[in-house]
Amino acid sequence: MRRREHESLTAGPVCPSTRSPRYTCRKLECVFSLGHPSIARLLTIKLGSGHAACIRFNRSGDLLASGRLDGTIVIFDIETNGVARKLRGHTRQDWKCVLWDLQDGSRLRTIRFTAPVFIAELHPNTHLKFVAALFDDQPILVDATEELVVKRNFQSAPKRSQLDMDEATEKILAQDAKQTTTVTTFSPSGDYIIAGTNKGWLNIIETASCQTMFSTHMAGGVITLLRFAPGGRQIVVNSSDRIIRTVHFPDLTGKNVDFGNFRLENDHKYQDIVNRLLWNHVAFSATAEYLVASIHMNHHVYVWETAHNSLNTILEGPTEELSAVEWHPYKPFLAAVGIDSGEVHLWSVIAPQKWSALAPDFAEVEENEEYIEREDEFDVVASEELTKRILRQEDEDIDVLTIDPVKGYGDHQEGGFKMPVLLHQDDEDSEDEIEAIGAGQYRRKSPGRGRDRNTANEATHQNGRR
Structure with missing residues (x-):
């Protein structure tokens, strides 16, 4: 097993x-x-x-x-x-x-x-x-x-x-x-x-x-x-x-x-x-x-x-x-x-941006270059042709449930366990109230520490709104 x-x-x-x-x-x-x-x-x-x-x-x-x-x-x-x-x-x-x-x-x-x-x-x-x-x-x-x-x-x-x-x-x-x-x-x-x-x-x-x-x-x-x-x-x-x-x-x-x-x-x-x-x-x-x-x-x-x-x-x-x-x-x-x-x-590792991955004809340039467009490159397509394309795409079945493995990440993901997400996760951390006071020495923060400052900031904010 x-x-x-x-x-x-x-x-x-x-x-x-x-x-x-x-x-x-x-x-x-x-x-x-x-x-x-x-x-x-x-x-x-x-x-x-x-x-x-x-x-x-x-x-x-x-x-x-x-x-x-x-x-x-x-x-x-x-x-x-x-x-x-x-x-x-x-x-x-x-x-x-x-x-x-x-x-x-x-x-x-x-x-x-x-x-x-x-x-x-x-x-x-x-x-x-x-x-x-x-x-x-x-x-x-x-x-x-x-x-x-x-x-x-x-x-x-x-x-x-x-x-x-x-x-x-x-x-x-x-x-x-x-x-x-x-x-x-x-x-x-x-x-x-x-x-x-x-x-x-x-x-x-x-x-x-x-x-x-x-x-x-x-x-x-x-x-x-x-x-x-x-x-x-x-x-x-x-x-x-x-x-x-x-x-x-x-x-x-x-x-x-x-x-x-x-x-x-x-x-x-x-x-x-x-x-x-x-x-x-x-x-x-x-x-x-x-x-x-x-x-x-x-x-x-x-x-x-x-x-x-x-x-x-x-x-x-x-x-x-x-x-x-x-x-x-x-x-x-x-x-x-x-x-x-x-x-x-x-x-x-931070991978550098490769614009050639977006389109094969993309190329990196050192400085701005004036682009000369082709005669029909930016011509407006007729609305009838766009309508035909949309109708053809509507007939296609789209799979939104299957999760494909990430390319290049390895075959270990196939059939692997995926931990489900809990929406009601407890975010309370009692240990976050501990502070360092020296080398290897810690103490718990005072219960009232920081509250006076927060209260004063809140009061100032309310006075400003008035």
Whole structure:
């Protein structure tokens, strides 16, 4: 059963290792052609709906979901930049995951855990299975197909060979037992779970049996992010050792995978050699030709070419540090979250106007030219001929119900889910009454603050009308 797009999974708590910024949305378009290094910036619009803690595009890229600090999930429509849906299922770090049905905004399942949730991700083929990494606890594979939810734990300790087990000391075995999983994701086929631990180990777990099939020491610190490339043959690993690694991933779709000869090889490593700063977030481009990352204590967004391991461009957006950064699944379109202001900045390619697309004989000119018309170019057509044309057009059947896919946007739209629009959307945002008073410090605005000014303005306006 293939996962339906109208299901989404939300987790209550925010990862304790990440900062909790205040979020609104702003569109900051940056012209960066994928094959051209020139950059131009244009601030166009600001969207606001509470204080989000994370962002993520859906599969088709027409929706952008942001999770607010008060537990509300706000879904933005990328085409209109408006709020398409609000999902209210969390109130705080309530240690639970909620499976939502975006068709009507209802809750399909609510699963509670015994610890905060680092991250949770849906199975790629069935929407009623997901894996969750818990804080200071073993990760869990959840099957919510039936009303009685089935939870299956799997180990965070790495799998060692018999030779390593014979040579391992009690100290090493004790350290393995204390390892915790900090991030999890499914393989593209969903047959395996890829998990990263707080000791830098990468484990491959079989989904059917929850048994660890392969382990390798990947990083020298906590693994904070795992993300597959769209093709599924590359995975990016971000860790606290200040190095981003892209790893070539073998094919795991076969039934008889030989894990005895299984190897994971690093393709490239990306790091800030000068300042040695941490990378906040990493994402692949739509074609996996580029890798984008945000950096700690910096407002730049770095874009590398994965084929040449070279820095392609640096996007300079707002004057604040950026945390989460996501790339649109089908377009050269970026979304990054500012930590201080909590705004979501969007970069996109602004296509130049091509007048030749209106008519083949259109041509661009550098300066005005005097046009010499043909003899019969602007002749008035007889009214009888116009009447015949109108009558012929009236007999044609016009289809106003079929929605044709956008040309050049991809075949992923055919038969895809389209979230219905709710006309009576609740626009009340209680978190909009919170203001920043310092670095990482917030307070709720006074109830009477701003009302006196509004009252005075209203009275002045009424006196002026009199």
